[in-house]
Amino acid sequence: AGKSHLSNPLHIGMLSFPTIFSSSLIQHELVANYSHLFWVQGSQPDLLPYLLLAHTDVVPASESDGWDAPPFSAKEIDGFIYGRGTIDDKSSVMGILQALEYLLLKGYAPRRGFYISLGHDEEVMGYMGAVNIASVLKQRGVQLLFVLDEGFAVFDGLISGLEGPAALIGTSEKGFATVKLSVSMIPGHSSMPPSETSIGILAAAVKRLEDNPMPRLFGYGPERGTFEHLAHKFSVPVRFIMSNLWLFSPLIGWVLERKPDTNAFVRTTTAVTMFNAGVKENVIASLAEAYVNLRIHPAQSLQEVMDLIQSTVGDQRVKIELIDGSDPLPVSSADEKSFGFQIIKKTVLEIFSTVTVAPGICVGNTDSRHYKDLTSDIYRFIPIWFKPGDTQRFVFVFLTMVFVTVI
Template sequence: GFCSPSSEVFSENLLDHGKTRSHLKAALVPFFHVSAFPKIFSSSLVHHELVANYSHLFRVEGSQPDLVPYLLLAHIDVVPASESDDWEAPPFSAKEIDGFIYGRGTIDNKSSVMGILEALEYLLGKGYAPRRGFYIGLGHDEEVGGLKGALNMVRVLKQRGVQLSFVLDEGLAIADGIIVGLEGPAALIGLTEKGMAHVKLRVSTAPGHASMPPRETCIGILAAAVKRLEENPMPRLFGYGPERETFEHLAHKVRRTNYESITHHNLYCLTVFPYVLYSRLLERKPETNGLVRTTTAVTMFNAGVKDNVLPSHAEVHVNLRIHPAQSLQEVLDQIHSTVGDQRVKIELISGFEAPPVSSSDEKSFGFQIIKKTVLDVFPTVTVAPGICIANTDSQHFKDLTKDIYRFLPVWLTPGDTQRIHGINERISKKNYEEYVMFYFSLIQNCDIQKLPEPHSSVHEL
């Protein structure tokens, strides 16, 4: 099943932390037991292999080898979850409450894993044989960077000379009531994802007794630096990346009253500075502020060992998600400028810039097929390209294709975003059925040789 108790093994990335247990492999492989997907594992069209011991790579043969294959990507690992965190149901119970299935990974990312496999199982059961071949990649360590799962899948495909038409991975979603001022739900397809930087700030001073404190301690100096970082966010860059296309696709759905509340009825500003105005709407909420700029999150603060001892050093760790219009060096320069204190030593621990922006024009096969499939399954939504503010395994596949898309057919309403990696992660049974229908339709839509006109026929299960 979809979220069985055995999936508790995915609550930790044991391999990454050097805590490999002898039962790990035995627990991972039955996740895709033959009895769960008999058609997949018995079909002559499907070839399955383990990569790096725990990731799964499927190749589905197409009847027309001249059609360039694509890749459906998902991951089977999840972040930790504790039953002591006030979950309404145990996080690995898959308990149903009021039409929702509760469990860690129901959104991130087992619904995709199971949705893809169930869709393929149904298609094979109907005797369907795809014209366009495709791959399914299921990584086991996405939550810690995909350095063993995804990277080794890339290595295997490169060795075989595989090039892909496009990749579809997790990412953005159907946002209903999340984007400020937007009327109706919007399905956002990520054309890129943000870069990332892990930066450490450190201050060292002379230790001493708490009864004789200096005017400034290392904690105070560092706290002031952190305060400056939080009070002076990175510059607004809305309109300088693919979010410009997001605005153009969604502008007709933005309520005018929201503009007026910002401009005070200044129609000149509304005409000349629409991106500035819309960015101010988006930055009001944490869920959408990341579309506007490079975000700065202070995640760890370490200092002191005893209440009556002045510490000799203090350090803070900062996680930044880098906007596609900003380079890693520009981000570091901005941090130095904002901190403005030579006593604070700034060190880049790790980092990378945003990957290239994928195509989304009328000739873009991958984008147009995904868009058509979204409208097949969710006919009331507005489809728009966007930026994925999190990082995914798909970033490792850029040498195999120029087009990587990030989208989940999950319906998110206000409050749902806190469930991802948080407490009471859940998905409705109806939405999970829509997952299956989405991939079921997508696989069939990919068989067309000519891009669709702006609307679609619906495939029936």
Template structure:
């Protein structure tokens, strides 16, 4: 608790205008999450909301960090630290941009909220979920929500000539499924033909050898490639421009790589396997946990049924540990206010990039906000490199993130959709 108070005090010192301005209403939710409300001068304009989370996963210097993982040390133009790209760059970028605007006397026309959750890494059930309950009790509805989830991909997509800003318009669902087998105990000197471990291992093997169906074209992943078709090198440009013909070929290629395979189907990952009590005792019980990331075209119940059909063994008990369905696909056409505002802000800053809708394969706090808006977007203008040991962000990219939010706040004040960039840029 003391460290939390000290961190909160540090934030107040770093952004004194945000916390002292009469234009900002600030409150703490569930002891640790933060909610800001900046009213607009025109109450007829529906407000929007920016999200980020302040918690991080553990990190230890002994793992091989070049700088202590919680030092924020600057080395050769980079800021090192756990959370620099997940998702403290947004926390600091949003507050820094608002600080700059308030110092200049900025008074928004369109009101907006900022929500900083404290437990996104463990599903946001206390932070984001309680912020949503509070806003619901006040009758709040939102034009759109912008959270983390995707980034600017440079050199990540094979054959693409330019960087692409992937604005995720949905995110995959998730299910954690427990498979278990119970058998009679016994001694290893007189083993049965099959043990609980063997039965369960066979079930797990069937799941790994029989992946769930390909669903390319049933979610926004097809739109992503069609938006980017002209940016690919030949012959990929020809393939992407004629997916009606080459779609099956593209899918066969995509499923060979874990990163692209995640876009075209519900993925199955066996993450835990527990069995055995003693070296010479037959294991009476074995269990395994399977983590599934569910494609937008499927539901948790549909996936559970497919697992039962694949395992096809009554000795294996299949239980849903926890899970939730994929989020609805948010609008991304020319009339979509939130998508077009984010797109305009990006293209004004980075005219060399392409912008396309995409799918967030992970899960974010934004899924809790589905009751407040029909349009949720997941994107931060981070030039994606990696997230793990030596996690870091360049000073230049952090400045770009601050600039992005600085411009986004102002661009959202428009009453009408921005003029389409399609004349100069492709969507």
């Protein structure tokens, strides 16, 4: 009450992009109160549409976090806009809408229709925004040629030994699992302890998980294509090694697993993130709980990971529960016949003519996974140019940036 209508994001959007909201080619609707779905009508309705994805929400920020400008000020400094979400993912939001506004003003009318989806809760799994938008499209019988969401970018000087910049297009993303381990025993007093306690049993189980990581799977997922596409941009002997993965995959996998940041590239990772037990220093805990977060390699399934956890723990006293999880997304096509990958590649090369384009795997999750039933091809790329130092400006770590730093 009493606030200007400019505080309403929809009204702001209508003022900033008036042609989009007035064009007869475009249908706009709100989904779940805050997410936006646009349909841009094509002149040939028999052509399968595609979908451009982005999200408007951001993670929290405070001015005490070391910002060069207040995190929600969108202050311009030396030609750059500083603010929470400028990279993740307002650059995509504004890029898509500004490009469409410009094209419409120029009389643009596409042959192939397409959708634009702007979710509002991607940072908290997208269960309200993207899930509901996908449901709307599914109810309407929509099938998509491909989906393009946030993900990799253009990396310049970030891959050690690579000659020139590289644009990586994510063709898959890791799955995930949150697993709870718990041990329940009769409580007791510390003056008369049993030979094993709930904490000791659980600690031993957690230690076995840490001492026995998931199997090394380098070469069995889309990371193989990344190496093959980039091999010719390296000098000898790295070029020779990367061009002969049929022989050197075990060696490269062994090298990559030596460091935590590159280890995530070759296997399903296991991270114990929470451990809770005990209420008083002289009372033996009746319940001990630990939470384990896993990021699942595309060559594995969620069920395979759960089976490995069960066999590694190897103790029936430890209860193992899957709290949440999903399989890795299928690997999208990236060959010469792949329309989605090739049109993104062609566009990237037209804008960034000096780059080498390669597929890659994203270790983080995006809203795109909620659209997997609507298409077989999902790609992850944002047209941003990153140089050394830029990656410290945001939280999400692009693993492939560093995968050759140890070679």
